[in-house]
Amino acid sequence: MGVTIHFEGRLRTGAELQEFLAQVEVLARKRQWRHERLYDRPDRPATGFVTYPHPECEPLKFAFDQKGRLSGWVKTQFAGPEKHIEVVEFLRQVQPLLGKFGVRDKSEYWATRSKDTLLSHIDAINEVIREAVENNPSVRSRVHLASGRIVDYVE
Numbered sequence: 001m002g003v004t005i006h007f008e009g010r011l012r013t014g015a016e017l018q019e020f021l022a023q024v025e026v027l028a029r030k031r032q033w034r035h036e037r038l039y040d041r042p043d044r045p046a047t048g049f050v051t052y053p054h055p056e057c058e059p060l061k062f063a064f065d066q067k068g069r070l071s072g073w074v075k076t077q078f079a080g081p082e083k084h085i086e087v088v089e090f091l092r093q094v095q096p097l098l099g100k101f102g103v104r105d106k107s108e109y110w111a112t113r114s115k116d117t118l119l120s121h122i123d124a125i126n127e128v129i130r131e132a133v134e135n136n137p138s139v140r141s142r143v144h145l146a147s148g149r150i151v152d153y154v155e
Contacts, residue, residue: 002077002125002152003084003118005110007091009101011068020097021049024062027093031086038063052148053087054079059148060087062094075150077125078142081118084109129153 011017021037028035028051038048038061048063048070057079064070076084088103088110095101103110107121132153133139143151 001128002075002150003107003121004073004075004077005084005087005091005106006071006073006104007102008071009069009095009098011064012099013068017047017064017068018045020062021046023097024049024051024094027090031090053090054083056080056142056150057083057087058150060090077122077152078150081115081122084118084122085115125152 011020025035033051033053035051037046038050040047050059050061052059058075060074061072062070074087076087084107091103107118109118129141129152133141136155139153139155141153143154145151
């Protein structure tokens with residue numbers, strides 16, 4: 001439900017995976033985001049990358065399948081508008097590194113670059129969460145799962 005950025009893409013060729021990983025690692029390091037490479041088996045080269053933009057933001061994960069495709073999402077709802085903008089700018093820098101790349105940003109910031117529109121989406125979701133918590137004392141919000149995902153609220 002929260003403000004989330006969905007993305008999908010594809011490498012140009014399988015051979016460029018390690019180059020892609022090296023370049024996104026540089027981008028994450030410049031932002032001082034914690035990051036790591038992903039391995040499907042310890043005896044093989046990395047198959048993906050994950051970075052952690054903010055403690056209240058879901059991990060930004062690029063996990064490629066055997067055909068060089070990826071799809072993922074990152075919820076920025078609780079990290080604030082500046083972090084959402086920073087994640088979008090990170091994705092804009094990733095875009096030219098891939099053969100195909102598409103983004104669907106529920107806040108519309110990717111398409112509009114309107115901070116006002118982004119803020120209105122964040123505020124609307126926060127209001128829904130606030131009402132849920134207010135109307136039911138057993139509701140918990142901002143529930144962090146072991147996977148790194150953040151659930152808006154749970155009854």
